[in-house]
Amino acid sequence: MQTTLLNRARGAAFRASRPNGCNRSVVVVRATAEAVVERKERKLSPLERGGTLSGDQAAGKDAGGKARAMAVGASTPAxxxxxxxxxxxxxxxxxxxxxxxxxxxxxxxxxxxxxxxxxxxxxxxxxxxxxxxxxxxxxxxxxxxxPWWAWVKRFHLPEAEKLNGRAAMVGYILGLFVDQLTGAGLVDQQSSFLGKLALFACVLGVLLVRKSEDIEKFKGLLDEATFYDKQWNATWEGVKRPSEEQ
Known part of the structure; x- marks a missing residue:
């Protein structure tokens, strides 16, 4: 019984703390008798320490500056x-x-x-x-x-590739539809004036409407172009115009 109480008293006298600047793998246990005991925790798993990578890459592709600084062991966050x-x-x-x-x-x-x-x-x-x-x-x-090629590679090439693929898909579907409707093949369509005109209209439409938001943009331009006409006509509501008096 006395041994049990003594062990409990000793356990109560000890207090675990983590000193400033100490890494997470070391826990310092301080006692009232000024005894210091160091105990190392278990080794971190690959998921906890960023996988099998090391250094800046261990923080991840989209990690912030603080996470990258901690990954490389920097004392102060970047x-x-x-x-x-x-x-x-x-x-x-x-x-x-x-x-x-x-x-x-x-x-x-x-x-x-x-x-x-x-x-x-x-x-x-x-x-x-x-x-x-x-x-x-x-x-x-x-x-x-x-460099100019960095801008082209970053923005223009992906956009050009997307528009080129979209124009090819839309043009093929329209050409197949005309072929089934009239019997004119793709070669015949490209050789005729109407076929070339339709191809030009297809490419122009793909360039003008790159995403669904562009449709709303063109609607806004149409409303803006007719705004003053609507405003002018609204001022004559309920009023006889001079041209109507004759």
């Missing part, structure tokens, strides 16, 4: 796309421009897609949270520094 004290702060933003050395890939070349992503995120952040411009922190980065 500052990524933040507004601090009314100023834009990013560890990659040095001297009013993006430090391209921090955007290099494994081959040592600048990953322009990441630069474009960072610049788009910076402008979106400043659009949502406007801050005053000061001469002490000028913006020296210009998007013209990004």
């Amino acid at each position: 500052t990524i796309l933040q507004i601090v004290d009314g100023r834009f702060r990013d560890d990659r933003w040095i001297g009013g421009r993006w430090d391209l050395n921090q955007f290099k890939n494994a081959q040592g070349e600048v990953d322009w897609d990441k630069v474009i992503d960072a610049e788009m995120a910076r402008r979106k952040l400043l659009e949502d949270t406007p801050i005053p411009s000061i001469n002490e922190e000028p913006v020296n980065f210009d998007t013209s520094e990004i």
Whole structure:
């Protein structure tokens, strides 16, 4: 009985704590008798430590700056796309421009897609949270520094590929429909004036209507084009016009 009470008293006298700066694999147990006992926890599983990857890649593809800093073992979290004290702060933003050395890939070349992503995120952040411009922190980065082929590869090629595939699919379906309706094959349709005109109309329609929102945009343009006519006609409601008096 006395042994049991003594063990309970000893257990109550001990208190577990985690000192500042201590990693998660070490737990320090302090007792009133100033005895310090270190006990290591179990080794983290692959899911808990980011899989089999290590370093910056262990944080994941879409991880934030804080998660990446913890993955590489940084003592302080990285500052990524933040507004601090009314100023834009990013560890990659040095001297009013993006430090391209921090955007290099494994081959040592600048990953322009990441630069474009960072610049788009910076402008979106400043659009949502406007801050005053000061001469002490000028913006020296210009998007013209990004090569033209990077813009083409990032935006124009995917759009061109999508529109080209869409035009081919729509044109084939329409050509098959005309073939079944009139008996004229695809070669005959492309050789005739009406066939070439229909092909041009198909390509033009695909270019004008790229997504469903474009239809509403054209409806808005039509309403805007006829707005003043409707307004003028509305002023004559219930009033006899001079042309009607004759």
